[in-house]
Amino acid sequence: MRWGRMVILAAGLLLVWQVVVMISGVPAYILPGPVRVVRALVSHSGTIFRHTLVTGMEIVAGLLIGTVFGAVSALVMMAFKPVKRWLFPVLVISQAIPVFALAPLLVLWFGYGIGSKIVMAVLIIFFPVTAAFYDGLRQTDSEWLELARVMDASPLAILRYIRIPAALPAFASGLRVATAVAPIGAVVGEWVGASRGLGFYMLHANARMQTDRMFAALMVLAALALFLYASVDRIMIRLVYWQNEAEKET
Amino acid sequence: MNATISQPGPAGNHAGRKPAPAVVMDKISFSFSGTRIFKNLSFTVPGGQWTCLLGPSGSGKSTLLRIISGSLGPVAGTVNFDGERRNKRGTAWMAQKDLLLPWLTVAENVLLGARLRGEITGRVHSRAGSLIEAAGLAGYENRLPAALSGGMRQRVALLRTLMEDCPVILMDEPFSALDALTRLKLQDLAADLVAGATVLLVTHDPLEALRLGHRIHVMTGRPATIDEALVPASQPPRRPDDPAIAGLYASLLDRLTGKPQ
Numbered sequence: 001m002r003w004g005r006m007v008i009l010a011a012g013l014l015l016v017w018q019v020v021v022m023i024s025g026v027p028a029y030i031l032p033g034p035v036r037v038v039r040a041l042v043s044h045s046g047t048i049f050r051h052t053l054v055t056g057m058e059i060v061a062g063l064l065i066g067t068v069f070g071a072v073s074a075l076v077m078m079a080f081k082p083v084k085r086w087l088f089p090v091l092v093i094s095q096a097i098p099v100f101a102l103a104p105l106l107v108l109w110f111g112y113g114i115g116s117k118i119v120m121a122v123l124i125i126f127f128p129v130t131a132a133f134y135d136g137l138r139q140t141d142s143e144w145l146e147l148a149r150v151m152d153a154s155p156l157a158i159l160r161y162i163r164i165p166a167a168l169p170a171f172a173s174g175l176r177v178a179t180a181v182a183p184i185g186a187v188v189g190e191w192v193g194a195s196r197g198l199g200f201y202m203l204h205a206n207a208r209m210q211t212d213r214m215f216a217a218l219m220v221l222a223a224l225a226l227f228l229y230a231s232v233d234r235i236m237i238r239l240v241y242w243q244n245e246a247e248k249e250t
Numbered sequence: 251m252n253a254t255i256s257q258p259g260p261a262g263n264h265a266g267r268k269p270a271p272a273v274v275m276d277k278i279s280f281s282f283s284g285t286r287i288f289k290n291l292s293f294t295v296p297g298g299q300w301t302c303l304l305g306p307s308g309s310g311k312s313t314l315l316r317i318i319s320g321s322l323g324p325v326a327g328t329v330n331f332d333g334e335r336r337n338k339r340g341t342a343w344m345a346q347k348d349l350l351l352p353w354l355t356v357a358e359n360v361l362l363g364a365r366l367r368g369e370i371t372g373r374v375h376s377r378a379g380s381l382i383e384a385a386g387l388a389g390y391e392n393r394l395p396a397a398l399s400g401g402m403r404q405r406v407a408l409l410r411t412l413m414e415d416c417p418v419i420l421m422d423e424p425f426s427a428l429d430a431l432t433r434l435k436l437q438d439l440a441a442d443l444v445a446g447a448t449v450l451l452v453t454h455d456p457l458e459a460l461r462l463g464h465r466i467h468v469m470t471g472r473p474a475t476i477d478e479a480l481v482p483a484s485q486p487p488r489r490p491d492d493p494a495i496a497g498l499y500a501s502l503l504d505r506l507t508g509k510p511q
Binding site: 144147148151152154158161162166168241242243 | 316319320321339341342343345347349351352353362363365366367368394396414
């Protein structure tokens with residue numbers, strides 16, 4: 001049912017797009033119709049695929065590193081209050097600086113390769129994960145904690161068996177947000193300076209008025225982002241299995 | 251259900267041991283945000299019996315339990331168990347909310363205390379298994395709490411409390427969120443399985459106190475005072491048609507509403 005609606009929606013949008021292009025008579029270098037875009041996609045599929053692999057790798061690596069980094073810093077802030085008092089303001093300030101403004105610097109420091117793009121993605125992903133997970137860790141039901149203390153549990157055992165599992169739903173929503181924004185980091189990085197990746201390919205095509213190729217790359221990027229989001233969503237549903245159980249029962 | 255009630259409780263493990271201690275509170279004083287909840291309160295919960303503490307909401311009943319369990323940290327006055335200082339694992343606590351962890355199965359929730367202390371052993375596992383069976387929860391070991399009814403969840407909470415194997419059990423309105431029939435069954439199960447331990451049950455239900463208590467006290471006022479014990483003639487758990495219940499119900503209500511006797 002859900003998929004059926006998606007297919008109908010996509011087909012409808014493509015149809016409107018094609019009709020608009022045909023009626024208005026916009027030149028193809030301004031707005032190519034979907035038929036043209038698909039043709040470009042097919043005829044350059046090899047090249048686009050190679051660039052997609054690079055961008056995909058950057059996003060996945062950024063997600064993995066950013067998630068680990070974010071989870072660890074949330075745990076450290078939870079376990080050591082002084083660290084929290086010093087680290088949290090730094091994190092907030094770091095978010096006040098637009099990552100896009102940092103992109104040229106990151107390319108300067110980490111080079112034209114995928115390194116600078118991964119750093120970029122990590123910077124974007126890190127904060128939502130840290131903030132959500134830390135919030136979750138802090139908001140453990142106080143009666144659970146009281147019960148654990150009456151049971152003579154050590155703070156470490158409470159963290160491991162109660163606080164962390166209780167924070168997983170919050171962590172999962174943070175990671176979902178992070179996954180949705182992660183592609184931005186990689187693509188912006190590629191725009192600023194790269195020799196590979198979908199962002200680079202789009203810029204390259206744009207400069208040569210190959211608008212149909214640019215749209216083709218854009219479609220692939222959207223599909224990649226959707227695929228990554230759906231995958232992470234799946235994993236998160238598994239991770240907080242008890243919530244789905246609750247939904248099933250009620 | 252009835253079959254399990256007539257059995258001797260698996261928690262009758264206190265039988266072969268030294269008897270459960272009395273909890274003796276002496277000159278307890280405690281204030282919360284400027285309000286004096288207790289002032290020089292002295293109160294003794296006799297060992298190995300059910301003592302029920304009744305009182306209006308906000309009278310400090312739950313606070314008293316927290317002082318006994320040590321959750322509130324040090325307060326003015328002393329709490330000792332048969333003259334000895336309270337040791338770390340002296341009390342088990344059962345609350346109105348079942349406090350089951352939704353990501354753990356029934357069996358894992360029952361074993362929570364042992365897991366938190368890193369004390370999971372084969373013996374602990376088999377004890378949990380026999381308790382689960384005695385409570386009529388066999389077959390539900392691997393279900394998540396979300397799949398259970400309110401009564402079943404509170405039964406799991408009772409088993410988790412019993413697994414603590416503490417001589418003193420503090421109960422804070424553990425049956426009050428249940429429907430009448432489920433409550434009746436769970437009261438019987440608790441009375442059966444807990445037998446031998448020192449129990450302080452806080453409740454606002456006079457009937458519950460009359461069914462379960464060896465002794466019944468009423469706590470009122472601010473700072474709170476606790477009156478002389480009401481001691482029904484028969485042994486708990488009393489059947490709902492026990493004459494002691496009908497005979498004492500009215501006078502207990504009078505005490506609660508503060509009417510002169």
